[in-house]
Amino acid sequence: MSTYSPRLNRLIEALRRLPGVGPKSAQRMAFHLLERERDGARQLALAIGEALEGIGRCPSCRMFCEDEACRYCTPERSAGGHLCVVEGPADLVAIEHGTAYRGRYFVLMGRLSPLDGIGPDELGLPRLAALLDEGWVREVIIATNPTVEGEATAYYLAEMAKARGIKVSRIAHGVPMGGELEYVDAGTLAHALSGRTAV
Amino acid sequence: MSTYSPRLNRLIEALRRLPGVGPKSAQRMAFHLLERERDGARQLALAIGEALEGIGRCPSCRMFCEDEACRYCTPERSAGGHLCVVEGPADLVAIEHGTAYRGRYFVLMGRLSPLDGIGPDELGLPRLAALLDEGWVREVIIATNPTVEGEATAYYLAEMAKARGIKVSRIAHGVPMGGELEYVDAGTLAHALSGRTAV
Ligand SMILES: [Zn+2]
Ligand SMILES: [Zn+2]
Numbered sequence: 421m422s423t424y425s426p427r428l429n430r431l432i433e434a435l436r437r438l439p440g441v442g443p444k445s446a447q448r449m450a451f452h453l454l455e456r457e458r459d460g461a462r463q464l465a466l467a468i469g470e471a472l473e474g475i476g477r478c479p480s481c482r483m484f485c486e487d488e489a490c491r492y493c494t495p496e497r498s499a500g501g502h503l504c505v506v507e508g509p510a511d512l513v514a515i516e517h518g519t520a521y522r523g524r525y526f527v528l529m530g531r532l533s534p535l536d537g538i539g540p541d542e543l544g545l546p547r548l549a550a551l552l553d554e555g556w557v558r559e560v561i562i563a564t565n566p567t568v569e570g571e572a573t574a575y576y577l578a579e580m581a582k583a584r585g586i587k588v589s590r591i592a593h594g595v596p597m598g599g600e601l602e603y604v605d606a607g608t609l610a611h612a613l614s615g616r617t618a619v
Numbered sequence: 620m621s622t623y624s625p626r627l628n629r630l631i632e633a634l635r636r637l638p639g640v641g642p643k644s645a646q647r648m649a650f651h652l653l654e655r656e657r658d659g660a661r662q663l664a665l666a667i668g669e670a671l672e673g674i675g676r677c678p679s680c681r682m683f684c685e686d687e688a689c690r691y692c693t694p695e696r697s698a699g700g701h702l703c704v705v706e707g708p709a710d711l712v713a714i715e716h717g718t719a720y721r722g723r724y725f726v727l728m729g730r731l732s733p734l735d736g737i738g739p740d741e742l743g744l745p746r747l748a749a750l751l752d753e754g755w756v757r758e759v760i761i762a763t764n765p766t767v768e769g770e771a772t773a774y775y776l777a778e779m780a781k782a783r784g785i786k787v788s789r790i791a792h793g794v795p796m797g798g799e800l801e802y803v804d805a806g807t808l809a810h811a812l813s814g815r816t817a818v
Contacts, residue, residue, distance in 0.1 A: 423716055425685045427666070427673045434666040437659035438634075439651045445639060451708050452638045453667070454674055454683055455728065460636040461667050467626075467633040468652070468664040474626045475653055484653055486624045509650050517622055529654065602647075 428454075480551065482527040482544050484509055492516075497524045501558030503551065505577055507531050507565055510602035515563065518606030519613050523561075526551065531564060532573040543573070545580065552584050559587040561616060565601050578619045589616040627653075679750065681726040681743050683708055691715075696723045700757030702750065704776055706730050706764055714762065722760075725750065730763060731772040742772070744779070751783050758786040765792045765810065 424432060428450060435446040453461040477483070478490035485491075492512070502523030506512050512525050528543040540546070551557065560581040564570035574590055581588040591612045601609070623631060627649060634645040652660040676682070677689035684690075691711070701722030705711050711724050727742040739745070750756065759780040763769035773789055780787045793811030794803050803811075 423712060425674070425683070425690065427670050427685050428683060430662075431666040431670040434659065434663040437656055437663065438648045440644060440647070447709060447712065448639070449637045450670070451683075454670060455708070457636055458671060460633065461671055463629075464633040464636065465664040465667040465671075467630040468660050468667075471626050471630040471649070471653060472657060472660055472664075475624070484624070484627060484650075486626050491624065509654065510646060513622060513646065603643075 479547075481525045482529055482547070483512055483525060492525050497522060498556050500524075501556060502561055503557045503559070504561040504563055505548070506563045507570065507573075507601070511563060511565075514602050514604070514606075514609060515613065519610040521613055524557075528564070528573065531567075531569045532576060533569050540576070545576075548577075549580060552581060552586060557581075557586055559589060561613075562588065562590045562619070563601065563613075566599070574619075588619040590619050591616045678746075680724050681728055681746070682711055682724060691724050696721060697755050699723075700755060701760060702756045702758070703760040703762055704747070705762045706769065706772075710762060710764075723756075727763070727772065730766075730768045731775060732768050739775070744775075747776075748779060751780065751785060756780075756785055758788060761787065761789045765807075 422429060431450045431453075432443070432446045435441055435449050436443065438446075441449070453464075475484050475486045478485035478493060480493045481490060483490065483492055500523045502521070503526055504515065504521065504523055505526045505528065506515065507528050507530065509527060509529075512527055515521055515525075526544075526548050530538050530543055532538060532540070532543065552560070560577065562574045562577050564574045564577070578588045578590075592614075604612075621628060630649045630652075631642070631645045634640055634648050635642065637645075640648070652663075674683050674685045677684035677692060679692045680689060682689065682691055699722045701720070702725060703714065703720060703722060704725045704727065705714065706727050706729065708726060708728075711726055714720055714724075725743075725747050729737050729742055731737060731739070731742065751759070759776065761773045761776050763773045763776070777787045777789075791814065792807065793814060794800060794807065800808070
């Protein structure tokens with residue numbers, strides 16, 4: 421006899437696919453939902469369904485987007501001439517939340533990793549090239565993570581911008597080496613952004 | 620402007636209602652689901668819906684139950700005459716998974732806590748009394764937690780069984796197997812000492 425009944429088992433297995441959730445936490449979550457949060461569980465199922473249905477990607481910056489017009493791709497943001505390139509949505513949120521930067525973004529949704537089959541196309545770099553060719557970008561601010569792959573990606577991005585005569589900068593290494601941008605405190609992040617250096 | 624768009628915000632808020640999930644983890648989970656696990660997200664929403672719809676409580680033992688016949692309330696399990704009383708479903712799973720015990724259970728779904736309005740009725744004790752009156756129970760094994768409220772509950776349960784002339788036992792509390800004496804809290808240690816057994 422398996423430990424759980426079929427539906428309970430499916431619920432626990434589904435919860436385990438959430439990042440950072442092991443078997444013990446998944447069981448705790450399932451019991452909690454069934455015991456004390458049936459209303460919250462209903463809302464979670466509903467919120468997931470609505471998110472899957474209504475949240476797509478902005479064709480311009482590749483950030484999650486659920487409206488006609490992307491909140492990050494406005495004329496006001498373009499006016500400054502800054503385009504900040506980040507690896508993922510959490511990095512964008514960290515910069516937006518923790519710094520005064522209000523320019524445009526480009527979200528790679530990953531980093532160059534040839535061994536995993538992640539090349540320029542997977543990161544939407546043709547789309548980035550088209551963006552740079554629009555003519556309004558005066559400076560590309562590279563905010564990839566200071567990891568080996570993040571640095572390789574930064575190098576590639578810098579070459580793309582330089583080939584178009586666009587100034588390139590890299591956020592300063594106040595971000596600890598090997599650290600993940602999304603877990604850095606706001607002060608460090610703001611410092612790293614203002615202390616960016618020309619590449 | 621709020622940090623997240625409306626649907627994303629609702630998803631993150633719903634995930635935060637899971638136990639042990641703070642704002643950072645909720646954001647990470649939401650982005651993970653949208654970025655890399657859309658299929659897993661769909662399955663999670665489905666599993667939650669199915670669980671809410673199909674998982675109820677066994678009227679006899681109060682454990683989660685989704686079938687006509689409860690897997691824990693079988694004639695084979697009753698035959699031994701043991702009834703183990705636990706506070707919650709996770710306790711039942713821990714005993715079932717970690718020990719050779721294959722008797723009957725009664726799940727309180729809480730513990731006596733008058734200040735929180737949790738009395739005998741909320742714990743289904745009238746139902747437990749009826750169970751004890753069925754006549755097959757020869758021993759009630761009390762496995763509530765060794766907290767103040769758990770002990771008060773244990774006392775109450777013991778009185779119920781004794782009033783019916785049924786043998787009562789309490790699972791042993793002490794230094795965990797493989798545990799280091801010096802790292803065990805004082806309360807546990809005192810309990811282990813006073814509860815010492817002849818060798
Ligand atoms: Zn956009
Ligand atoms: Zn049952």
